[in-house]
Amino acid sequence: MSDNLLEIKELSTGFFTEDGFLPALDKVSLTLKKGETLGVVGESGSGKSLTSLSVMNLIPTPGKAVGGEILFKGKNLLQLGEEQMRAIRGNEISMIFQEPMTSLNPVYSVGEQIMEVLRLHQQLDKKVARAKTIDMLRLVGIPSPEKRVDDYPHQLSGGMRQRVMIAMALSCQPDLLIADEPTTALDVTTQAQILDLMLDLKERLQTSILLITHDLGVIAEAADHVAVMYAGKVVEYAEVKRFFREPLHPYSQGLMNSIPTLEQTRERLQVIRGVVPTLQQMPKGCRFCTRCDEKQTLCEEEAPPLIGYQGSQVSCWKYTERWEPSPR
Amino acid sequence: MGSYIVRRLLQAVPILIGITLLTFFIMQLAPGNPMQTMINPKIPLSEMQKVQEELGFNKPVIYQYFNWLKEILQGNLGYTIKTGQPVTQLILERLPATLLLTCTAFLLSFVIGIPLGVYSALHRNKTPDYVLTVVSLVGISIPSFFFGLGLIFLFALKLGWFPTSGMKTIGKDLTGFALYIDYAKHIILPASVLALPTVAVVMRFTRSSLLEVFSMDFIRTAHAKGLSKSVVIFKHALRNALIPVITIFGLSIPFLFGGAYITEHIFNWPGMGSLGISSIVGREYPVIMALNLFTSILVLAGNLIADISYAWADPRIRYS
Known part of the structure; x- marks a missing residue:
């Protein structure tokens, strides 16, 4: 218990719309140990970002967490009031976003925006906060930080802005950094630099990272554990080496097969057939059954639970006793 | 920045010349002339022509225009046709009253319009927002003479809170604070009438601009930093939202x-507006031209100030 920094238990989040309640996250459970990096991977709309926004309690209206628990250092974040939650945001849990180009306020200098966090959570006076801001900018590898501190976001490149975001997020030495697709909007060389920077700072500042991405390459490089999400559910949770050696869930296998390799001479990319069902037409049983090649009647009728299997967790009937071995 | 302002000022010169040229000719196209308004119609035509010659109105219009321009460039706005009073003096007498009225209305527009817009945006699609939407629609549509007469009827005649017209109470020798109170009582109704459409426009603009900013990524960042709702709204969102409002300004x-x-006409306010109306009726060409010139300069100055304010409010805008 004590070495679990973040424990999400059966979190259900959904949107209250005119068409009724749409369940976007269905009993999502994740565990992040202290000092670890947990990669959450899935395609667009799988609920990765919504999970991270739920942790921050920043779900856009009309969304709301309707069930489950989010335990952070043993406290259930879903039961905290707005005031208590604000004291945690930016201080104990920080977040960086996908779009460095638009995530910074264009009318304030980057220094001002970093200082704001320091002055809010650490009650530093202006001079000290400024000195610390310059230190943070130096830490994230921004050249001549004494000058850059007064620059406005538009004067910096995308990679530099993401560094500023990282500096801002880490300025109060948070226990948890949520990185929502931090490298997606950057070009490939910058992606690698930013990822290296995050991993380096994670070691130095003892921060745990919840890394949201759709890029399995990023997971392979950065994460200790990986959670695969599909249509608002965690379908597999595994140690990262094991996951890449032997993915268990048919969806994970499909994802792995769709990565093109240099050795292959096939002309067509392998894909998972079909599309993610919309929230309105979610199947009653396993949410992946409409696209699964191995599905059985059971899959269509009942949703599989997340079960332990050889040290991993997987949500598929295949690994239970109720699975009927194929006749062949 | 300095060279930008100089360049803009230089650009203003040909624009002003163009405007005066146009207004001068348009004015001459209007039927009637100053002589008809000042001379007894029973006077023989020959007498009328004599006066016309004395005043130079028999010369070609283009000649008259350059004559006027020559005087203007020497700083002479001309003399009224009827009384021979210097136009500069006439305008300077009326200017303070108009400046007082328009500046009050200007301040009211933004001091009332912006907070109402913020309030409306924060209560988006709820009753207060709908009420303010209707109010602003009415504010934009209602003709000022109708609104003005309505206010006079209600607040001056029925309730007796404010005077019906004028700028100060005639016959009372007020000094100091009492004088300011007297001015304030007189200005409330006309300034409200003048400000109403601008209040409505500023309010709608602020509302939509703010709602647009609310959906931006950096607002989410601000929330994720742990800032309070009011800091997010007033520090991070509002400054961005007000940049387009500068255009309205x-x-x-x-x-x-x-x-x-x-x-000014409705409230008998002794400013340039009422001077303008009486000058148009009396075909006082020099006064009309001077007022036109003055208004054109104001428009150009307003635009320049707005452009400079953009650079001040938005670090992304820099002029060179």
């Missing part, structure tokens, strides 16, 4: 001076 200056013509 620039546009409202000529609008307010134009609106002053009617408002």
Whole structure:
């Protein structure tokens, strides 16, 4: 218990719309140990970002967490009031976003925006906060930080802005950094630099990272554990080496097969057939059954639970006793 | 920045010349002339022509224009046709009253319009928002003479809170604070009439601009930093949202001076607007031209101030 920094238990989040309640996250459970990096991977709309926004309690209206628990250092974040939650945001849990180009306020200098966090959570006076801001900018590898501190976001490149975001997020030495697709909007060389920077700072500042991405390459490089999400559910949770050696869930296998390799001479990319069902037409049983090649009647009728299997967790009937071995 | 301002000022010169040229000719196209308004119609035509020759109105229009321009460039706005009073003096007498009225209306527009817009945006699609939407629609649509007469009827005649017209109580020798109170009582109704359409426009603009900013990524970042809702709204969102409102700020200056013509007339306000109306009726060409020139300069100045304010409010905008 004590070495679990973040424990999400059966979190259900959904949107209250005119068409009724749409369940976007269905009993999502994740565990992040202290000092670890947990990669959450899935395609667009799988609920990765919504999970991270739920942790921050920043779900856009009309969304709301309707069930489950989010335990952070043993406290259930879903039961905290707005005031208590604000004291945690930016201080104990920080977040960086996908779009460095638009995530910074264009009318304030980057220094001002970093200082704001320091002055809010650490009650530093202006001079000290400024000195610390310059230190943070130096830490994230921004050249001549004494000058850059007064620059406005538009004067910096995308990679530099993401560094500023990282500096801002880490300025109060948070226990948890949520990185929502931090490298997606950057070009490939910058992606690698930013990822290296995050991993380096994670070691130095003892921060745990919840890394949201759709890029399995990023997971392979950065994460200790990986959670695969599909249509608002965690379908597999595994140690990262094991996951890449032997993915268990048919969806994970499909994802792995769709990565093109240099050795292959096939002309067509392998894909998972079909599309993610919309929230309105979610199947009653396993949410992946409409696209699964191995599905059985059971899959269509009942949703599989997340079960332990050889040290991993997987949500598929295949690994239970109720699975009927194929006749062949 | 300095060279930018100089360049803009130089650009203003040909624009002003163009405007005066146009207004001068348009004015001459209007039927009637100053002589008809000042001379007894029973006077023989030959006498009328004599006066016309003395005043130079028999010369070609283009000649008259360059004559006028020559005097203007020497700083002489001319003399009224009827009384021979210097136009400069006439305008300077009326200017303070108009400036007082328009500046009050200008301040009211933004001091009332912006907070109402913020309030409306924060209560988006709820009752207060709908009420303010209707109010602003009415505010934009209602003619100022009608609104003005309505206010006079209600607040001056029925309730007796404010005087019906004028700028100060005639016959009372007020000094100091009492004088300011007297001015304030007189200005409330005309300034409200003048400000109403601008209040409505500023309010709607602020509302939509703020709602647009609310959906931006950096607002989410601000929340994720743990900032309170009011800091997010007033520090991070509002400053961004007000940048487009600066446009209204620039546009409202000529609008307010134009609106002053009617408002001053309704409230018998001794400003340039009422001078303008009587000059148009009396075909006092030199006065009309001078007022036109003055308004054109104001419009150009308003635009320039708005452009400079953009650079001040938005670090992404830099002029060179």
